[in-house]
Amino acid sequence: MSAVSIRNVSKAFNEGKSNQVDALREVSLDVEPGEFISLIGPSGCGKSTLLRLIANLLEPTAGEVAVNGKSATQARLDQDYGMAFQQAGLFDWRTVRKNIELPLELKGWDKSARRARAEEMLQLVQLPEFADHYPWQLSGGMQQRIAIARALAAHPPLLLMDEPFGALDEMTREYMQGELLRICAATGTTVVFVTHSIPEAVYLSNRVVVMSPRPGRITKIVEVSLGAERTEDTRNRTPFFEAITAVREGLRGMHAAHVGLGNDDR
Amino acid sequence: MNNVVRLISKVLPAVVFGALFLGTWEWAVRFFELKPYFLTAPSSIGEQFVTNFSFIRRAATVSGTNALVGLIAGTVLGVMMSFVLSRFRFLNQIISPLAVALNAVPIFVLVAVLNNMYSITSEIPRRIMVLLVVYFIVLVNVARGLTQISSTHAELMRSYAASDIAILRKVRVPNALPFLFVSLKIAAPAAVITAFVSEYFGGSQNGLGSRISSNIANSKNAAAWAYVLAACLLGLLFYLFSVVMESLNRKGEAK
Numbered sequence A: 001m002s003a004v005s006i007r008n009v010s011k012a013f014n015e016g017k018s019n020q021v022d023a024l025r026e027v028s029l030d031v032e033p034g035e036f037i038s039l040i041g042p043s044g045c046g047k048s049t050l051l052r053l054i055a056n057l058l059e060p061t062a063g064e065v066a067v068n069g070k071s072a073t074q075a076r077l078d079q080d081y082g083m084a085f086q087q088a089g090l091f092d093w094r095t096v097r098k099n100i101e102l103p104l105e106l107k108g109w110d111k112s113a114r115r116a117r118a119e120e121m122l123q124l125v126q127l128p129e130f131a132d133h134y135p136w137q138l139s140g141g142m143q144q145r146i147a148i149a150r151a152l153a154a155h156p157p158l159l160l161m162d163e164p165f166g167a168l169d170e171m172t173r174e175y176m177q178g179e180l181l182r183i184c185a186a187t188g189t190t191v192v193f194v195t196h197s198i199p200e201a202v203y204l205s206n207r208v209v210v211m212s213p214r215p216g217r218i219t220k221i222v223e224v225s226l227g228a229e230r231t232e233d234t235r236n237r238t239p240f241f242e243a244i245t246a247v248r249e250g251l252r253g254m255h256a257a258h259v260g261l262g263n264d265d266r
Numbered sequence B: 001m002n003n004v005v006r007l008i009s010k011v012l013p014a015v016v017f018g019a020l021f022l023g024t025w026e027w028a029v030r031f032f033e034l035k036p037y038f039l040t041a042p043s044s045i046g047e048q049f050v051t052n053f054s055f056i057r058r059a060a061t062v063s064g065t066n067a068l069v070g071l072i073a074g075t076v077l078g079v080m081m082s083f084v085l086s087r088f089r090f091l092n093q094i095i096s097p098l099a100v101a102l103n104a105v106p107i108f109v110l111v112a113v114l115n116n117m118y119s120i121t122s123e124i125p126r127r128i129m130v131l132l133v134v135y136f137i138v139l140v141n142v143a144r145g146l147t148q149i150s151s152t153h154a155e156l157m158r159s160y161a162a163s164d165i166a167i168l169r170k171v172r173v174p175n176a177l178p179f180l181f182v183s184l185k186i187a188a189p190a191a192v193i194t195a196f197v198s199e200y201f202g203g204s205q206n207g208l209g210s211r212i213s214s215n216i217a218n219s220k221n222a223a224a225w226a227y228v229l230a231a232c233l234l235g236l237l238f239y240l241f242s243v244v245m246e247s248l249n250r251k252g253e254a255k
Helices: A047-054 A072-077 A096-107 A111-124 A140-151 A170-187 A198-204 A232-236 A238-252 B002-031 B042-051 B053-087 B089-104 B107-117 B124-147 B151-159 B164-201 B208-217 B221-253
Strands: A004-013 A021-031 A036-040 A062-067 A081-084 A158-162 A190-195 A207-212 A217-223
Touching: A004 A047, A021 A047, A021 A217, A036 A047, A036 A198, A047 A062, A047 A158, A047 A190, A062 A072, A081 A140, A081 B151, A096 A111, A096 A140, A096 B164, A111 A140, A111 A170, A140 A158, A140 A170, A170 A198, A170 A232, A190 A198, A198 A232, A198 A238, A207 A238, A217 A238, A232 A238, B002 B042, B042 B053, B042 B221, B053 B089, B053 B124, B053 B164, B053 B208, B053 B221, B089 B124, B107 B124, B107 B164, B124 B164, B151 B164, B164 B208, B164 B221, B208 B221
Parallel strands: A036 A190, A036 A207, A081 A158, A158 A190
Antiparallel strands: A004 A021, A004 A062, A207 A217
């Protein structure tokens, strides 16, 4: 059973009106359990839309989305996935611990179970000493780690990430990539990851899905053969550069006129 | 010890300036032999304040109670209505522009009309007037806080399959709290000003505002000034309340 199964999915905004936008047309994709998949492409290629269809934050115009063998709606109701955004989106009025506990609160967990799980997650992202801090007392990278801890608090089998490191500086970004791989290896979580950065996509992924705009579609899928164990040294090795070149060629293969003309990411 | 020094160095300039100002005022009145109807000396104002203190206190209690009752009732109603508005967006679209427009016009003149509705000695028209002023300030701000939640938070709560009630309790209400404090900071001084001004439009002559006008009408200028002083003190009290409210807000955000 695939972790995520997307069958002939199309999504149009303002359907039937003069300003109709075909965000996605006839997209199919399967994500295997434990796999790390990146969606990459220029603005307007529909990568964020695709992620939101998996999350059931949007409904497809046509086609089917299945998560964990269920409909996307049922998977959302069952909280089968965790989600992280470009903004960490922590709640300023809650401590770090209470932020991580929020999804568990909504699931109706009792206090001691919530507390134990929050403690476990804080250990996982290696910030146990910040449990009683408020989000604004943390750096951007730390906030993003807490957001990941929150997304994984209910131990969902799937993690959906929308440019989570987009607002971080390059150094923090590379550190966070290593952290994310370590966390996913420890939890066995499947990840669908939206990014603008080619090296980021290659470093993290088993497969990189290259998308193009107008209408949004998948143009190429690049297999990344860097092995399971990825270190800082991985970034200096030939297979890394080969995969980067392959992704870049996939992106260049599109019409130059398409690149950078998108009005938004949806 | 260090704190005491710091406090003194902070307060001293203001105290020195105040003393110099009052000194100059007193000196000018004596030196130029200004007539009391033109400008009254601070010393005679102080004297009047002390001799009339029990009357002043009674008048201040009347005006202060009107302001406080209106402030509390207006806040409660404003908060309640903001929940209704945030639930029914179309109401929000009708009422918000009206509320914003009302904030820009001196609606306290309505008290003259309200006075007609109640008996001449009733305090109710003034309290309703304060209530209306406070109500719209609180309503507009809190409704904004309840509706303007970040898109990330909205998507996050949907991803958790959170119910509307859960979103209200865990996101909308906490998000609106700072807006409530800000609105109180605006509403508290507005309440006390409205309470004074309302007294100029008739009704029983028992508050600070009406005492000021009746003393001036009787050429008792020093006494009028003493009531002005009391009005300033009452205004300060309400302002202090709003400052405390804001510091509570800061503590919550502490940015």
